[in-house]
Amino acid sequence: MGMTSAQKSGFGATLWDWLTTVDHKKIGILYLAGGGFFFLLGGLEAVIIRIQLISPENNFISAGLYNEMITMHGTTMIFLAAMPILLGLMNFIMPLQIGARDVAFPFLNSLGFWLFLFGGLLLNLSWFTGAPDAGWTNYAPLSIQSPGHGIDFYIMGLQLSGAGTLMGGINFIVTIVLMRAPGMTYMRMPLFTWTTFVASILILFAFPALTVGLFLMMFDRMFGSAFFDAALGGNAIIWQHLFWIFGHPEVYILILPVFGVFSEVFPTFAKKRLFGYTAMVFATFLIAFLGFMVWAHHMFTVGLGPVANSIFAVATMAIAVPTGIKIFNWLFTLWGGSIKINTAMLWSLAFIPSFTIGGMTGVMLASAVADYQYHDTYFVIGHFHYVIVGGTVFGILAGLHYWWPKMFGRYLHEGLGQLSFWTFFVGFHLTFFIQHFLGLMGMPRRYWVFLENQGLDTGNLISTIGAFFMSFGVIVFLINIIYTTIKGKKASGDAWGSGRTLEWAISSPPVHYNFKQLPLVRGLDPLWIEKTEGNKKVTPAEPLDEIHMPNGSILPFIMTIGFTIASYGFIYQTESKYWLIAVYAGMAIALISMLIRSLKDDHGHHISKEELERVGD
């Protein structure tokens, strides 16, 4: 960013720069842009679903298309919107918070992003020929019998983007273990770094289950195996287990990073250190640990038996304890603080009651006996939208408003921000609160239409009106981004004036090597410590010397193109063996790129001491 604004370059050069970048900040922005794009797509699908359900026996879209809508809405929002946007925030902010100049594997970082983007695009290409239609959980045997190539696109698209996410997770773990600035012990790491670390461990352990599940599904659908076919000795429940062994940790992958965001926002705008830092770290680990042994609560009605159901019910309820610890710690952080309310703070404050409602219905659902009533009704829809929208989406928006000045050097407009907050917040509760009651009245999820005069008409109408409010809020947010990019107020390094962590110690936006000299970390909230001692800057840990930085590379992009072509070939080789050419050609492109990467030495480049001295502060 600093480079491109200094020397005005043409469109081609800028494009090349973004295609080849290995800078964690640019990759972070790419993740945000890609995730944002899919968020809009998923939102559009949501609005179409709500319009279909605005009145009884509506005929806005056909039943088949409705199935495709709900499947793609869920898949897109989880895999292609929420998670990539979080990965974007982690990518941009985490290395700054630990005082690093880049992530541990910059090349891998770039590859991870491109795999996610092309996996998402591949999945959405299915719209032209028939999208997946077995729900985002893609349960066998329905998904095995689904005609057409929709499910095949689901398998290959998620396999690609899942590989990208796995790379991102490994990269973050190694970065945090190895690249913390001098003095940054584990217990001095900011909470957002901690939650990035724990979420990455969850990615590392959870995604292989999805990968295996998708491979089995791929072989069942494309190569005639019978892992999930009961008629040939298979077992459809295996898919459910594999999916939820991945899927439950996945929802913690979505929520833990935003817990980190709130743990940054509250101390900054309450001007107090985070209450119960150690307990917060402990609670994060406890949530992650318990998160791995509760997956079967999605399967209470499968017939696992009372013993298994009870064990999983108790484990699930136990998660409320560490989550409660966190909620109270945030409240105590606010208690007695000198509180400044702005958009980032509003999103964070709104999160607490919204998420707590979602947590409460979660405990209700965790009771296996009661779940027989709730299962597959709108009660469940209400519950998980309260935790995913009220938690993850609120957290993402809080994080975007909080770090926008750091990432782009300009503040998002406060008035527009508050307008989008209030419309989205009101719309969110309108849409989803009533859905709990629709569910209790017996409205099943995933149904295309409902009948008149069953007490469901008004509730569904209110829900749809809420969805329009939410859309309005999102549109205002988009306008805010455009406005800010053109005319937004410029931000200084410590944009909020009360920053505590290292990212606020450097310019906004940061130079591409982040830190001219690596900072010396003398405790938790290093910038705050320096401020209390009257220092304007963080104490450097090293004398000014030349900086070693990685070189950009186009190989990740080419590799991804190769894998995408191969995936396309896999999908269509069931129709004609000529498509195998695409498989071989695509794999050849990818493997040759890997070979070049392995054989060609690339030692990166150095930024000389003279140049660093010339730049000044």
Add this chain to the structure above:
Amino acid sequence: MTDEMSTRKINSFQKQKNKEEMQKMVVSFALMIFFTLVAFALVMLEVPSTYVIPILLLLAFVQVGFQFFYFMHLKDKGHEVPAQIIYGGIFITVMVALTFTIITWW
């Protein structure tokens, strides 16, 4: 650059330690080869499977231990965090395997 300098400046203490490390590696490698030979021998001598299977599992377990602690340096100082993460991974894998055997296939 600095890496090369420091490798040249290895003092005798480190040399001694490296030598010991190498010895341990060679010993554990030899043991692993030996275990593999024992495993093959047991199968080829057609020992009843009630004995062979537990013995094979035990040998495999020990080999995995050698692999982790000696070749992947889990025992070394400064490797505590990666070690914890690997233990976590083993824990989850075992749990998943147990689930499949107990509640899916039994």
